[in-house]
Amino acid sequence: MEGRYSRVEEEDLRFLREVVGPENVSTKGWELAVSSANAVSEIEGRAEAVVWPSSAEQVSKILAHCSERRIPVTPRGSGSSTSGNAAPVEGGIVINTRRMNRVLEVSREDLLAVVEPGVIYEELNVELRRLGLFFPPEPASGSVSTIGGMVGNNSSGFRAVKYGVTRDYIVGLEVVLPSGEVVRLGTRAPKSSIGYDLVRLFVGSEGTLGFFTKITLKLRPLPEARRTGICYAESAERASRAIFDVVASPARPSAVEYMDSRVLRLLVESGYPYREAGAALLLETDGTERAAEDEISRLESICRSHGNDFRRVEGGEEEALWKGRRSLGALVAKLSPAVIVGDVDVPVSKLPWMVEEIYRLGDEMKVGLVVFGHAGDGNLHVNILAGGTDEPSRRRAWDLYAKIMERTIEAGGAIAGEHGIGVEKREFMEAQHGRLALDLMRRVKEAVDPSWIMNPGKILPGPS
Numbered sequence: 001m002e003g004r005y006s007r008v009e010e011e012d013l014r015f016l017r018e019v020v021g022p023e024n025v026s027t028k029g030w031e032l033a034v035s036s037a038n039a040v041s042e043i044e045g046r047a048e049a050v051v052w053p054s055s056a057e058q059v060s061k062i063l064a065h066c067s068e069r070r071i072p073v074t075p076r077g078s079g080s081s082t083s084g085n086a087a088p089v090e091g092g093i094v095i096n097t098r099r100m101n102r103v104l105e106v107s108r109e110d111l112l113a114v115v116e117p118g119v120i121y122e123e124l125n126v127e128l129r130r131l132g133l134f135f136p137p138e139p140a141s142g143s144v145s146t147i148g149g150m151v152g153n154n155s156s157g158f159r160a161v162k163y164g165v166t167r168d169y170i171v172g173l174e175v176v177l178p179s180g181e182v183v184r185l186g187t188r189a190p191k192s193s194i195g196y197d198l199v200r201l202f203v204g205s206e207g208t209l210g211f212f213t214k215i216t217l218k219l220r221p222l223p224e225a226r227r228t229g230i231c232y233a234e235s236a237e238r239a240s241r242a243i244f245d246v247v248a249s250p251a252r253p254s255a256v257e258y259m260d261s262r263v264l265r266l267l268v269e270s271g272y273p274y275r276e277a278g279a280a281l282l283l284e285t286d287g288t289e290r291a292a293e294d295e296i297s298r299l300e301s302i303c304r305s306h307g308n309d310f311r312r313v314e315g316g317e318e319e320a321l322w323k324g325r326r327s328l329g330a331l332v333a334k335l336s337p338a339v340i341v342g343d344v345d346v347p348v349s350k351l352p353w354m355v356e357e358i359y360r361l362g363d364e365m366k367v368g369l370v371v372f373g374h375a376g377d378g379n380l381h382v383n384i385l386a387g388g389t390d391e392p393s394r395r396r397a398w399d400l401y402a403k404i405m406e407r408t409i410e411a412g413g414a415i416a417g418e419h420g421i422g423v424e425k426r427e428f429m430e431a432q433h434g435r436l437a438l439d440l441m442r443r444v445k446e447a448v449d450p451s452w453i454m455n456p457g458k459i460l461p462g463p464s
């Protein structure tokens, strides 16, 4: 791919300044560094310029120019992706959505919101809460995640078990294509049967097909009540048996979080009000007062029927348990100078086997790791403690990562449940999808972005 792309020249910068105003283009070292890094991931980009447009029209001019000049373009929200998804690995320009941050419409009647891509997840929900509504697919990083980034990665979180993922909520998109054309996809209708679903194609495309400038989201009424319970099991196996029954129960929990003994110890040592056990499930129900109460009672019966201890929690303790769960990523990061974050998703029936297999591989390869996750939907966050930054430790850690990807695919799972492919998982795409399906994806990419300027180096290996 060497020589495929042009570098950003003074003439390009002049053009960008004309389009967005000189104060909205930067080539300052620190701004390029901030726009090139990715959270957690070791993948670093090397942006040559950062641009902050404020409208689809400006984005359209920029993309048309970059296509003609073959300058790589990386769309970017907060850059909190964990696999290098928003790192400009081929250089070029980063288009940051910070100035495209308006909530354009909220319709209580239609249960829809129309937003610009730079709106922050939590800020949107603060606004929606006043109307008794919410946008459910909450990532743990919701205080920084932009809606554009969530759509780019098809993000989700611990409530996906009941409410689904970002893709389930996107009904319309305005997208600037690499050519500069602006296409409007989808409808405002609650359901549709109108041919190829291009909205779903763009959701999860990680900025490789076009730039979202408007996003139409489905909303849900806020639940009236929530209930939390903690289930402690003697062994991972007993916890797993409870998970199967919980998931198959009509109670429909809004969260089923799995923590094994190592994770529980870490939480206890960090001062959170958990206790040590073989494994634990943090369970939540929501809905009307009556439904939330009735459902948590059913979950309690299920947990107890497998010989597990179950306790309802509320108030400060409930808050502290959830805070501990949300802090796990940060707590794990303190255990090792380098952590590789995996995010595999397997059929729920394979969950106990997968957890055991991951730890077995870690022991065999002498690499420490910590596993926790959204058990209700088979999603495991595998945190590989890469040990040192020296080459042999790093290599062992990445070898383990590759083995975990292999096992996930063998189990019929997905190598990424919610964090996307980025750069780190690209090499596993053929094993995941097969050669023919991957080739089909490549043909879609070629059709939409023939110059491969949109976020090159992500999802697919480069053009053949």
Ligand SMILES: Cc1cc2nc3c(=O)[nH]c(=O)nc-3n(C[C@H](O)[C@H](O)[C@H](O)COP(=O)(O)OP(=O)(O)OC[C@H]3O[C@@H](n4cnc5c(N)ncnc54)[C@H](O)[C@@H]3O)c2cc1C
Residues within 6 Å of the ligand: 039, 040, 074, 075, 076, 077, 078, 079, 080, 081, 082, 085, 086, 097, 117, 138, 139, 140, 141, 144, 145, 146, 147, 148, 149, 150, 151, 152, 153, 154, 155, 156, 157, 158, 205, 206, 207, 208, 210, 211, 212, 213, 329, 330, 418, 419, 455
């Ligand atoms: C501590 C921590 C916890 C996390 N927890 C979760 C979690 O629970 N669930 C989860 O799903 N993820 C999680 N993540 C990953 C990440 O935070 C989410 O994927 C988040 O939604 C990304 O938002 P962002 O604004 O940072 O997007 P970015 O990282 O900036 O971008 C994400 C992708 O979308 C593309 N993109 C951004 N804007 C646009 C646009 N306007 N048009 C086209 N493409 C665009 C980018 O090119 C990139 O490929 C976590 C990350 C961290 C660091």
